[in-house]
Amino acid sequence: MSLGPPPQRISVDADQVRRLVAGQFPRWADLPVRPVANGGWDNRTFHLGDAMTVRLPSAAEYALAVEKEQRWLPVLAPRLPLPIPVPLAEGRPGAEYPFAWSIYPWLDGEPARRERIADPVGFAADLAGFLAALQSIDCTGAPRPGKHNWFRGGTLRTFDDLVQRSLDGHDVDAEIWRTALETPWDGVERWFHGDVAESNLLLADGELTAVIDFGTCGVGDPACDLAIAWTLLTGDGRRAFRERLSVDDATWARGRGWAFWKTLVTCARTRGRDDREATEARRVLDEIRAEYLES
CATH class of the missing domain: 3.30.200.20 (Phosphorylase Kinase; domain 1)
Structure with missing residues (x-):
């Protein structure tokens, strides 16, 4: 695809x-x-x-x-x-x-950058609670993955060509991606947001107060919403997030794959740059590698 x-x-x-x-x-x-x-x-x-x-x-x-x-x-x-x-x-x-x-x-708030979050563990638990509630909503008749949401909630193989072109010989990267691709989904459809990112999570006084931009939402494999665990959360926050959502190993591996593909492609696109986007992508990729090796 x-x-x-x-x-x-x-x-x-x-x-x-x-x-x-x-x-x-x-x-x-x-x-x-x-x-x-x-x-x-x-x-x-x-x-x-x-x-x-x-x-x-x-x-x-x-x-x-x-x-x-x-x-x-x-x-x-x-x-x-x-x-x-x-x-x-x-x-x-x-x-x-x-x-x-x-x-x-208009919903008030500022984007949830790491330095703005007052309590990283509390923030992670609040976000996990929101996603747990979303996943619990009846999804009868709801939109499945497709062009309307760039195939969020579907198979990661959609992005394999992009990843293969961006891999640069780092052995653990190929292993992370292969593990994500080979880990099966149980087929139980659940609601997902599709773009749980710092710009779509609003803070007031350092606390999560709203979630915006549901353009990529739908029903399918909710692992795509786990990417935030690597892109924004701290190590302690990531553990609290996973525990609150009761994420099994297979779903976690696919969630890591969602974080990995976009981060790897961003690193390839911004290679040689030293702006915030490039620096943040390199930080996230290092975080993904370290967490995978520790798991």
């Missing part, structure tokens, strides 16, 4: 958003519109007044998630222990913008 070529992204400006809102939701036409700082990659995000956001997919592939989010986030939200974004309205194409789009309430 191939991921295909990268999507062709489009730009959106505040004037377009004003025209879209005014034309389709005139009750909000007088509210100011301004871009959200670091507003994301898959979507172009704008403040609408002080209490709402407008979220517009940046490519046709990402627009596939709009209907899913409109349908399922209102179902998930009351069953979860932390706030998530629940759409207030669904917009149609217009003002030279070609896709469906959404209006959401």
